[in-house]
Amino acid sequence: MKRIRVGLLGFGTVGAGVFHALRSQEEIILRRTGAVFDIRSILVQNAAKERPAEVKPLITTDFRRVLKEEIQVVVEAIGGIEPARTYVEQAIEAGCHIVTANKELVAKHGVELERMARRNGVHFFYEASVGGGIPVLGTLIHFLKSNRIHRVSGILNGTTNYILTRMAEEAAPFEQVLEEARQKGYAEADPSADVDGFDAVYKLVILGRLAFEADISVSDVQREGIRDVTAVELAMARRLGYTVKLLAVGEQYGENGPISLGVEPALLPLPHPLASVNGVYNAIHLEGDMVQDVTLVGQGAGEQPTSSAVVEDLCNLSLLPSPMRSLKTEPLILPAAETGGRRFVCLETREHGVPEAKTLKSRLESIGLSVEETTVSPEGGAAFILRRWDPSYPSVLVAELGLDLARISVRRVFGTEAAAKNRSPEVGTAV
Amino acid sequence: MKRIRVGLLGFGTVGAGVFHALRSQEEIILRRTGAVFDIRSILVQNAAKERPAEVKPLITTDFRRVLKEEIQVVVEAIGGIEPARTYVEQAIEAGCHIVTANKELVAKHGVELERMARRNGVHFFYEASVGGGIPVLGTLIHFLKSNRIHRVSGILNGTTNYILTRMAEEAAPFEQVLEEARQKGYAEADPSADVDGFDAVYKLVILGRLAFEADISVSDVQREGIRDVTAVELAMARRLGYTVKLLAVGEQYGENGPISLGVEPALLPLPHPLASVNGVYNAIHLEGDMVQDVTLVGQGAGEQPTSSAVVEDLCNLSLLPSPMRSLKTEPLILPAAETGGRRFVCLETREHGVPEAKTLKSRLESIGLSVEETTVSPEGGAAFILRRWDPSYPSVLVAELGLDLARISVRRVFGTEAAAKNRSPEVGTAV
Numbered sequence: 001m002k003r004i005r006v007g008l009l010g011f012g013t014v015g016a017g018v019f020h021a022l023r024s025q026e027e028i029i030l031r032r033t034g035a036v037f038d039i040r041s042i043l044v045q046n047a048a049k050e051r052p053a054e055v056k057p058l059i060t061t062d063f064r065r066v067l068k069e070e071i072q073v074v075v076e077a078i079g080g081i082e083p084a085r086t087y088v089e090q091a092i093e094a095g096c097h098i099v100t101a102n103k104e105l106v107a108k109h110g111v112e113l114e115r116m117a118r119r120n121g122v123h124f125f126y127e128a129s130v131g132g133g134i135p136v137l138g139t140l141i142h143f144l145k146s147n148r149i150h151r152v153s154g155i156l157n158g159t160t161n162y163i164l165t166r167m168a169e170e171a172a173p174f175e176q177v178l179e180e181a182r183q184k185g186y187a188e189a190d191p192s193a194d195v196d197g198f199d200a201v202y203k204l205v206i207l208g209r210l211a212f213e214a215d216i217s218v219s220d221v222q223r224e225g226i227r228d229v230t231a232v233e234l235a236m237a238r239r240l241g242y243t244v245k246l247l248a249v250g251e252q253y254g255e256n257g258p259i260s261l262g263v264e265p266a267l268l269p270l271p272h273p274l275a276s277v278n279g280v281y282n283a284i285h286l287e288g289d290m291v292q293d294v295t296l297v298g299q300g301a302g303e304q305p306t307s308s309a310v311v312e313d314l315c316n317l318s319l320l321p322s323p324m325r326s327l328k329t330e331p332l333i334l335p336a337a338e339t340g341g342r343r344f345v346c347l348e349t350r351e352h353g354v355p356e357a358k359t360l361k362s363r364l365e366s367i368g369l370s371v372e373e374t375t376v377s378p379e380g381g382a383a384f385i386l387r388r389w390d391p392s393y394p395s396v397l398v399a400e401l402g403l404d405l406a407r408i409s410v411r412r413v414f415g416t417e418a419a420a421k422n423r424s425p426e427v428g429t430a431v
Numbered sequence: 432m433k434r435i436r437v438g439l440l441g442f443g444t445v446g447a448g449v450f451h452a453l454r455s456q457e458e459i460i461l462r463r464t465g466a467v468f469d470i471r472s473i474l475v476q477n478a479a480k481e482r483p484a485e486v487k488p489l490i491t492t493d494f495r496r497v498l499k500e501e502i503q504v505v506v507e508a509i510g511g512i513e514p515a516r517t518y519v520e521q522a523i524e525a526g527c528h529i530v531t532a533n534k535e536l537v538a539k540h541g542v543e544l545e546r547m548a549r550r551n552g553v554h555f556f557y558e559a560s561v562g563g564g565i566p567v568l569g570t571l572i573h574f575l576k577s578n579r580i581h582r583v584s585g586i587l588n589g590t591t592n593y594i595l596t597r598m599a600e601e602a603a604p605f606e607q608v609l610e611e612a613r614q615k616g617y618a619e620a621d622p623s624a625d626v627d628g629f630d631a632v633y634k635l636v637i638l639g640r641l642a643f644e645a646d647i648s649v650s651d652v653q654r655e656g657i658r659d660v661t662a663v664e665l666a667m668a669r670r671l672g673y674t675v676k677l678l679a680v681g682e683q684y685g686e687n688g689p690i691s692l693g694v695e696p697a698l699l700p701l702p703h704p705l706a707s708v709n710g711v712y713n714a715i716h717l718e719g720d721m722v723q724d725v726t727l728v729g730q731g732a733g734e735q736p737t738s739s740a741v742v743e744d745l746c747n748l749s750l751l752p753s754p755m756r757s758l759k760t761e762p763l764i765l766p767a768a769e770t771g772g773r774r775f776v777c778l779e780t781r782e783h784g785v786p787e788a789k790t791l792k793s794r795l796e797s798i799g800l801s802v803e804e805t806t807v808s809p810e811g812g813a814a815f816i817l818r819r820w821d822p823s824y825p826s827v828l829v830a831e832l833g834l835d836l837a838r839i840s841v842r843r844v845f846g847t848e849a850a851a852k853n854r855s856p857e858v859g860t861a862v
Contacts, residue, residue, distance in 0.1 A: 021721055025577045032576045032756060127574075133722035135574035142573065142751065143558075143566035145463045146456045146742045273728055276707040290452055290739035291564035291729065297704055298725040308721035311577045320573065321750055325463060 002035045006314070007071035007096070009043045009063075009087055011055070014101045014128070015077035017307030019055065025311060033315045040069035043078075043087075063087050067094050073317060075310060076100040085109055092116050092124070099313040101128035101306055107202035111215055111327060123322055125313040130203045131156065133305030134298035135312065136284045140210040141323040147288030149211040153249040153414070156203040156263075158280035158300045159187050159194035160226050160246040164265070165278045168234040168243070174227060186280060196225035197246065197263040204248040204261055207284065210323070212252045212259050214331035222336050224264040233346040233409045236383035239375040242267040242344065243275045247414060258332040265411060267344045272415040342372070342413035343389040347397070349380045350404040360384070360401075367400045369393070385413060433466045437745070438497040438527070440474045440518055441508035442486070445532050445559070448738030449506055450486065456742060464746045471500040474509075474518075494518050498525050504748060506741060507531040516540055523547050523555070530744040532559035532737055538633035542646055542758060554753055556744040561634045562587065564736030565729035566743065567715045571641040572754040578719030580642040584680040584845070587634040587694075589711035589731045590618050590625035591657050591677040595696070596709045599665040599674070605658060617711060627656035628677065628694040635679040635692055638715065641754070643683045643690050645762035653767050655695040664777040664840045667814035670806045673698040673775065674706045678845060689763040697843040698775045705846075773803070773844040774820040776828070780811045781835040791815070791832075798831045800824070816844060 006022075008015055022029075022037045030036055042058045043066050051059060060066060063083070066074070067090065074091040076098060078084040084105050088098055098117065100106065105113075106126045117124035127137050131154070140149070155161050159181060166177045178195065181187035193199045201221045208216045226246050237244050247266045252259045268275040273295040277283040282300025287293045299305040347354075354376045355363065361374040361384070370387040377383075382403075386393070394408050437453075439446055453460075453468045461467055473489045474497050482490060491497060494514070497505070498521065505522040507529060509515040515536050519529055529548060531537065536544075537557045548555035558568045562585075571580070586592050590612060597608045609626065612618035624630045632652045639647045657677050668675050678697045683690045699706040704726040708714040713731025718724045730736040778785075785807045786794065792805040792815070801818040808814075817824070825839050 021577070025579075025721065028579060029577050032754075134725055135570055138574050139566055139570070142747065143569050143743050145746045146452070146460050147739060148456075148459060271707075271709065273707075273712075276702075276704075278702065281704075288739070290456065290735050290742065292733070292736050292739075294565055294727065294729040296725065296727055299723045302723070304721050305723050308578060308719070308723075311721065312574050315576045316573065319752055323463075 001030065002318070004035050004037050005070055005072050006037050006039045007041050007043070007066040007069060007074045007091070008039050008077065009066070009074060009084070010077035010079070011042050011044050011051070012077065012079070013303050014306050014310065015042070017303035018075055018077060018310050021304070021307040021311045029311070029315060033319065035315070035318065037314055040071060041066040063090070067091065067096075071096055073097040073099060073314065075314070076102055076105070077310070078102070080104060081108060088113060089116065092120050092122055095120060095122060097123045097125070097317050099125045099310055099317070101126070101310055103129040103199065103202040103206065107205040107218055110206065111209070118322065123317050125317065126206070127313050128306050128309035130206050131282045131284060131296070132298065132300040132302060133308045134282060134284065134296045134300065135309070136207070136296050137210060139294070139296065140207070140286065142320065144286065144288055144291060147290045148255055149252070149286060149288045151249070151251045151287040152207045152211045152284065153247060153274065154204070154207065154284040155245050155274055155277050155282055156200040156248045156284070156300065157194055157246060158282055159191065160200070161277065161282070162186050162280050163195070164226060164229065164234070164244060164246065167229070167231050168238065171231045171235060173231055174229060195227055197223045200246060200248045200263040204250055204263060208250040208259065208261055209327060210325070211250060211286070212331065213325050214259060214328040216259070216261065216331065220261055220333045222262040222264070226265050228409070229265050230348065230407070230409065232348050232377070232381055233383065233411070236346050236375055236377060236381065237267050237344060240344070240373045240383065240385060241270055242413065243270060244411065245274060247274070249414065253334070256328065258334045260334040260336055262336045267411050267413045268415050274415075338391050340388055343386050344383065344411045344413050345386060345397070346383040346409040347381060347401070347403060347405055348407040350406045351380065353403055354380055354382045363401065367396060432461065433749070435466050435468050436501055436503050437468050437470045438472045438474070438500060438502035438505045438522070439470050439508065440494075440497070440505060440515070441510070442473055442475050442482070443508065443510070444734045445737050445741065446473070446506075446508035448734035449508060449741050452735070452738040452742045460742070460746060464750065466746070466749065468745055471502060472497040494521070498522065498527075502527055504528040504530060504745060506745070507533055507536070508741070509533070511535060512539060519544060520547065523551050523553055526551060526553060528554045528556070528748050530556045530741055530748070532557070532741055534560040534630065534633040534637065538636040538649055541637065541640070549753065554748050556748065557637070558744050559737050559740035561637050562713045562715060562727070562729065563731040563733060564739045565713060565715065565727045565731065566740070567638070567727050568641060570725070570727060571638070571717065573751065575717065575719055575722060578721045579686055580683070580717060580719045582680070582682045582718040583638045583642045583715065584678060584705065585635070585638065585715040586676050586705055586708050586713055587631040587679045587715070587731065588625055588677060589713055590622065591631070592708065592713070593617050593711050594626070595657060595660065595665070595675060595677065598660070598662050599669065602662045602666060604662055605660060626658055628654045631677060631679045631694045635681055635694060639681040639690065639692055640758060641756070642681060642717070643762070644756050645690060645759040647690070647692065647762065651692055651764045653693040653695070657696050659840070660696050661779065661838070661840065663779050663808070663812055664814065664842070667777050667806055667808060667812065668698050668775060671775070671804045671814060671816060672701055673844070674701060675842065676705060678705070680845065684765070687759070689765040691765040691767055693767045695843065697845045699846050703846040769822050771819055774817050775814065775842045775844050776817060777814040777840040778812060778828070778832075778834060778836055779838040781837045782811065784834055785811055785813045794832065798827065
């Protein structure tokens, strides 16, 4: 039996979850890994706060005291950049392995922290930073080694997925469902990190680095949140056979080719493996040249799934190697194209003056647009899918249709055969 | 660079796929693992068959000649028990690692072969034997170490999933869709291994061993195929909000508790993560006490996905440890209960004499049955879901309803809240 001395930074949802998990799973971990993880010290901000009796003697507010306990692994569960970053750096320099659930830290400073860890002969593991309990980073690192990954797409944020799912189910507006999500504890008091897409961006950066072996940074990802998604467009998309998700997509065009990365509300055809992922679930769709496609679905947040990922990393410190991948330092980042590609257009009218679907379709075609599907709603409003998009179209639509519009939404349509066919042939077999 | 000498047994779909993959992925494998896999010899049955020029010089029909090439790894892609088993045993004794895609061999003799491999200091890897390209065995072994798995359920056979999907889409009978599947190459000339559930049983045995750490054998799994599933019951199930899948389910009741294992056509509620897995896709739903649930979806067969799994195993021979799990040798196997639990009952009538849904429901309730949902079809026939089942019910139904019945189908209803609540509390938090 190996006894491994652990320092725990933070005792919030994840920190407390890890503490409890290492106790409840102690026997099974010992049996399967030969190790016992012994938390020697817990760093908190507020020492005065009431804690369980077994936690109290371990509490400290001084990081230096954590390192004095001859810690072998530091579990960082503070979140955010500072002081987490400084502590992690000091712990690496003191020769500790790091296990973290901190997506912002890994997205913004993961590359240098990983390099620092390698120099110091320690591991820097962060499975819990993406997709909670879903072992997607491990899958990319260990089980898709021989695959060239050409696309990673995911529903990486449970809060926004819950909100979009409920908006569609209840035909309710964003603000109302956001309030409901807050009351249920699915959204923070300040929901910006989730609803404006920052959280999904961090996770896509981490996934993209492993998938494309490139030093991707947060500013490389185009970002659009869900604040302006309406219940009307969700309903119209559904009538056309699509669902709207906050999708994080990274694509590489050809081996070592340019990469494009974006987080935005986009349409998925209902049979797509990500389309049926509802509520607080997360999912990641990985496309590789040999494996074709693999989708992983699970609980992307919550105390138990996230602690599960942290504890699995702890178990694997002595068992799995660090990945042997070197990152291409200045990858060519292509912004998502403004022009071309399929788009869903939803027109919300002030008055009930929308023509029938067939009439609308022929009017759109008469002004030179290539229309795939059209629907109009009895409550007013129309939606259609265009085969090609040009940024000049909104003004064309306003001028030509002569409708009293309250709103035009334009969303990318994802996961189509056309998209697969447009992929560079070098990337591998089309799915 | 390490050069690893490989002997390949079999040059069918998987064997040829591995041969080509090791060439097309050579550069990426070298970069990520530091190794080059060099196929030195290929064992085939028929030496006279026309082969590609680069294959010809490697062909042999004599297994002893394969071992004479100072092989370090044998890839077994013959399938079936003999001669695969004998060759694998001889290769292990000669000190070769084994990578196999052979589910029947692993299900029937995997435990002893793994033991033999350990004694000889070599690895016995078989990721490709379950779920094609889906890295489910690796996920169970390496990323769910600290989790007690209480249920594994899966759609493990692409042929039957394709058939059931098409039967539902086209309202077509089994035999017609089977013929279509044969023509498309999704079903074998002799479809028994697939449609009678043997293939899914082999895979469930392998999954169950890893999930429950018990020496499960093929005879421990209750098996029912899809030959008697009708298009009518698929349509009726859909009206009630369910889909019918050939489900492989393994459950353990309490830590180290009894295990039950079955493969049968069963109903899944449409929001279940496995319900939207259609066509030739496979999926596995893993439920653990910490992670809650993780679902893996992907292509369960085909040259490229299966070779991907074989090649990933090859890459991991020198990187990942063999699992440190010992198998409980005589697990208590519980047969799936005949009594209790929810059942879907579908009555197909000879004449159009079915009462209305409401009337039917009250008649069923008047004879003491606890009915959840009822539907009748305009084409004749009725279906309902009963909260509790008793094997005496079919005769009760025949006697009491007085319908001219052509057929009664009874199917288990899976993945309900009720089922979760019935789970032993020791097993973990209910999902």
